[in-house]
Amino acid sequence: MARTTQKTVGSRDTIHALSTAPFRSAVAVVRVSGPATRRVVDALAGPLPAPRRAVLRRIVDPVDAALIDEGLVLWMPGPASFTGEDMAEFHVHGGMAVVARLLSAVGSVPTCRSAEAGEFARRAFEHGRLDLSRLEGIADLVDAHTEAQRRMALRLADGAVAREADAIRAGVLEAMVLVEADLDFADEGDVTHETISGVVERCSALLARLEAALQGATGAARLRDGLTVAITGPPNVGKSTLINALSRREVAIVSPLPGTTRDSLEAWIDLDGLPVCLIDTAGLRDSDDPIEREGIRRARARAEAADAILVLSDGDHKAEAFGEEVRAIRVRTKCDLGLPSGGDDTTPVLLISARSGYGLDALRQALAAKLRDGLAGGETALLSQERHRLAFQRSAESLRLTISDRTRPLEVIAEDLRVVATAMGRVTGRIDVEDILGDIFSRFCIGK
Numbered sequence: 072m073a074r075t076t077q078k079t080v081g082s083r084d085t086i087h088a089l090s091t092a093p094f095r096s097a098v099a100v101v102r103v104s105g106p107a108t109r110r111v112v113d114a115l116a117g118p119l120p121a122p123r124r125a126v127l128r129r130i131v132d133p134v135d136a137a138l139i140d141e142g143l144v145l146w147m148p149g150p151a152s153f154t155g156e157d158m159a160e161f162h163v164h165g166g167m168a169v170v171a172r173l174l175s176a177v178g179s180v181p182t183c184r185s186a187e188a189g190e191f192a193r194r195a196f197e198h199g200r201l202d203l204s205r206l207e208g209i210a211d212l213v214d215a216h217t218e219a220q221r222r223m224a225l226r227l228a229d230g231a232v233a234r235e236a237d238a239i240r241a242g243v244l245e246a247m248v249l250v251e252a253d254l255d256f257a258d259e260g261d262v263t264h265e266t267i268s269g270v271v272e273r274c275s276a277l278l279a280r281l282e283a284a285l286q287g288a289t290g291a292a293r294l295r296d297g298l299t300v301a302i303t304g305p306p307n308v309g310k311s312t313l314i315n316a317l318s319r320r321e322v323a324i325v326s327p328l329p330g331t332t333r334d335s336l337e338a339w340i341d342l343d344g345l346p347v348c349l350i351d352t353a354g355l356r357d358s359d360d361p362i363e364r365e366g367i368r369r370a371r372a373r374a375e376a377a378d379a380i381l382v383l384s385d386g387d388h389k390a391e392a393f394g395e396e397v398r399a400i401r402v403r404t405k406c407d408l409g410l411p412s413g414g415d416d417t418t419p420v421l422l423i424s425a426r427s428g429y430g431l432d433a434l435r436q437a438l439a440a441k442l443r444d445g446l447a448g449g450e451t452a453l454l455s456q457e458r459h460r461l462a463f464q465r466s467a468e469s470l471r472l473t474i475s476d477r478t479r480p481l482e483v484i485a486e487d488l489r490v491v492a493t494a495m496g497r498v499t500g501r502i503d504v505e506d507i508l509g510d511i512f513s514r515f516c517i518g519k
């Protein structure tokens with residue numbers, strides 16, 4: 072059916088999108104935002120319901136009055152909505168045909184068009200409903216796979232970073248006032264060293280805050296992206312059997328032939344709340360086969376870059392490399408075939424049988440503990456996003472300059488302070504935002 076509605080592109084357009092996942096599901100939610108939302112509700116579902124109350128309605132296509140589905144309709148007038156504009160939600164059965172027809176029906180209302188990626192969030196920002204860092208937190212919350220990621224994302228969405236950035240910015244603005252006052256009245260005697268003392272005192276306190284915020288930030292960023300664990304060892308020790316057991320999936324081919332795995336294989340697991348990418352690798356040995364050699368080269372490279380390494384050995388094969396690394400956990404496999412007689416090495420070894428499940432819980436615990444050690448407080452850190460970390464870091468560097476050299480002219484100090492105020496303002500998007508908006512909102516998918 073051809074729909075030839077005149078559309079005007081612009082921010083006063085009314086936008087619509089499927090906000091739930093684009094798969095068959097019990098319920099799908101289509102969101103609408105913008106000035107024509109009233110008309111959309113009226114055309115598809117009859118008179119406007121009471122604000123923010125779900126009502127069950129017959130939803131029809133205004134083009135031919137055909138019934139699309141029966142579902143819940145929510146009317147959320149602006150400005151107290153997510154975007155700050157008039158909004159509506161249609162909760163319908165989540166079949167793809169239902170959704171497709173509903174989207175086309177909404178799109179037939181004049182000035183309605185499909186939302187671009189992140190456009191709902193962008194409107195929320197532009198209408199001052201949420202600052203940038205909170206919106207980034209919401210994006211992380213949607214992407215969170217594990218408890219640790221969820222908690223971290225929620226802190227950001229809840230405004231923890233925004234509050235800190237605002238407080239630091241306010242402190243810097245106070246220091247700037249002192250500097251500007253001095254610059255304006257520079258001819259009224261030698262008060263400059265007093266001004267500098269006052270500024271340095273304020274900057275020291277602010278630097279302490281910045282440094283506290285930066286604590287654990289590197290670990291937090293790794294946690295946000297996920298941690299990698301390489302499973303290494305000689306051929307046939309049971310690396311592939313272990314990745315299958317830990318991920319509870321048939322990720323890798325297992326066979327009694329040594330040299331079965333050549334490519335590195337990955338499986339994501341939730342390890343006590345930590346997002347962990349397990350990597351099964353080719354067995355380490357001297358080989359003349361060029362394909363196996365490439366596999367072994369990759370295995371070593373993955374292990375080098377991993378956050379932790381499981382170094383496997385069995386009764387027949389000893390582990391060669393990585394055994395002494397702090398990142399390594401030594402694991403003796405196939406313990407269902409008999410426990411080792413011991414005495415061959417001093418490094419503690421975890422005993423497991425991937426076949427019977429013996430020792431796997433202890434291995435999970437040891438691995439989670441090792442990864443948490445490496446995160447160095449990242450789980451509770453304030454800053455998990457690179458963009459925020461860089462802003463705090465740049466600010467800290469500026470303040471260190473101000474504090475360390477009291478002989479610099481006030482004009483230069485003023486510039487350092489401005490750098491901090493700008494960096495903190497960008498975290499929340501209060502200033503100079505246009506150039507960073509695209510970056511952030513492109514991370515959102517359509518419907519957010």
Ligand SMILES: Nc1nc2c(ncn2[C@@H]2O[C@H](COP(=O)(O)OP(=O)(O)OP(=O)(O)O)[C@@H](O)[C@H]2O)c(=O)[nH]1
Nearest residue numbers: 306307308309310311312326330331332354425426
């Ligand atoms: N009894 C016993 N056999 C195991 C265990 N884990 C693995 N095996 C056997 O050991 C053989 C090799 O297992 P894989 O998991 O393919 O070993 P791998 O380390 O991935 O070997 P490559 O890919 O060749 O490097 C297979 O026959 C497995 O069934 C175990 O816990 N107990």
Ligand SMILES: [Mg+2]
Nearest residue numbers: 310311331332
């Ligand atoms: Mg294998």
